[in-house]
Amino acid sequence: LGALPFCSPVLPGFCTFCLDFSPNNVLLSEKTADSFLKRHKRENTGRFEEFLPGNLERECIEEKCNLEEAREIFENDEKTMAFWSRYVDGNQCASSPCLNQGSCKDHLGYYICTCVSGFTGTNCEIVLQKRCDVNNGDCKHFCGTIGNFGAKCFCATGYELMSDGVSCEATVEFPCGKTGLTVVKPVIRSFYNPGLSDHLNATSPTNMTLTAPQTPFKRIVGGRSAAPGEIPWQVGLIAKPSGEHNTQITEGREQDYEVLEKHAHPRYNATLNTYNHDIALLYLKDPISFSAMVRPICIGPMAFIEALMKQPSPATVSGWGRTRFLGFTSNILQKIEVPFIDQTECKKSSNERITPVMFCAGFYNVAKDACQGDSGGPHAKSYRDTWFLTGIVSWGEECAKEGKYGVYTRVSVYYSWIKYVMSVTKRRLASDVEYPDS
Structure with missing residues (x-):
């Protein structure tokens, strides 16, 4: 080659360098040679590999490793499998296959998505509908069930469903279940009913101001007088006008209506049982004029009313009945709050037959109960600021007697029949509605 220098071609993965193969430069010093090409020694050079701790780069990157070798590196089954699933078939979670904020966990040959509440499916792609048995x-x-799973909200008459799919907004001036009164808490706490402010609407600009009485009125077996307009759906079937509060005084709020038709339940038979299917509907000659003092109460489907009736919060029962057994009736509308009683306990407490269309409410040894003259009155409960009819005062063994409860007609059972009879176009008794055996 003489004195001509020679340059090596550029090889993939190697440095480009030039060597001068002149007679005086055939051999390079060790230091100069290392500066051109330097290879790191392998970890196992001169040593036995099995005596060294596992090394990821040595075992699985520079060379192909097996599962046992990977286990030696991580010394933990969970970490080993997490690495092995990616090492063998790649990270299948890299493409973020889990939708709707689901979390992905990679496995060997597959992945698993853990879905957040409200979603399901392999990739959390299925949106679960509402479940009526979970918080309504x-x-x-x-709440109405749709198909095998899922549900949809709907509203009582006089309301419409809002865009959020759960809220109901009134479409009429006097919607059912609203009292339209504002409660002003009295200074004397001993007569303040803490449940009252929860039940009454304090947002309507046309509300009246109501102050709970600071001195107790004549009580309905442990109850107290209702404020005017507090129970605007109460009607006294005592040949007196509707809207009545004090039966002895003409207050100017009374409304007088003639009953055009009466519809007893088709399965009511006083000969067999005076109180079974103890419910009737009255069709008035003229429509009632609603106001702050006269408003309807809401009714609802069987499942909703049944669940509401059994909730631990007490129901409100009202009427002008006797204030004690065989005592005098009340001039002022009275009200009490009573809890629902389990059906087994209800049956055990009574000498009379408790049928499936009846339920008990009241106290075992507290003198609070409905009494004679209250029959036909409402057993009502508030749900999210709207009142619903859950029962009708029916009968009892004396009044507020220890170990005895008030017995009420189970309104939930009669929802279909009530809606049928109230139909403007049909207005005739339903004969094809099924009811529980009695």
């Missing part, structure tokens, strides 16, 4: 599907009024 978050519905403000009613």
